[in-house]
Amino acid sequence: MSNTFNVTLPSGATWTPTFVTSLAQEKCIGCGRCFKVCSRGVLELVGLNAxxxxxxxxxEDDEDDEYEKKVMTIAHQELCIGCTACAKICPKKCYTHAPAAV
Ligand code: SF4
Ligand code: SF4
Incomplete structure (x- = not known):
């Protein structure tokens, strides 16, 4: 499709990255797996208070009851390269990805 951002790989094949668009925080258990596999600094673990x-x-302040649970956030969506590693590792299927329009 001409209006979808894609990349021509050295092999000549076309690859269409799908970028992170949303994260279903109500399903997120704050496990941090996605954070560990993202090489681009897109994600950030935060606390959610009452x-x-x-x-x-x-x-170091983990004993503090300032927050009720930890959730992942998309802190820097603009840095995403559309690899989908976060979605593949997430045990709760929190992620939605989509190609970018150009
Ligand atoms: S798709 Fe890749 S670059 Fe984008 S947030 Fe997920 S792991 Fe990071
Ligand atoms: S892998 Fe899924 S459940 Fe775990 S912190 Fe990331 S979004 Fe939340």
Missing amino acids: DGDYVRVDD
């Missing part, structure tokens, strides 16, 4: 606000997660 009011539904994000709070910073500080490992």
Whole structure:
């Protein structure tokens, strides 16, 4: 499709990256697997407090009850290269990816 961003690989094959578009936080268990496989610094683990606000997660302060659970966020979507590693590793199928329009 001419209106979809794609890449021509050295082999001559065409590859259409699918970029991260959303993350279903209600399903996320905060396991951090996706964070570990993302090589691009797109994702960030944060705390979710009782009011539904994000709070910073500080490992040394883990005893603090400032947040109710940890969830992953898409902090820098613009850095995503569309590899889908995060979606493949996620045990809860939280991710949605889509090609980019150009
Ligand atoms: S698709 Fe790849 S680059 Fe994009 S957020 Fe997921 S792991 Fe990171
Ligand atoms: S792998 Fe899935 S469940 Fe685990 S932190 Fe990432 S989005 Fe959440």
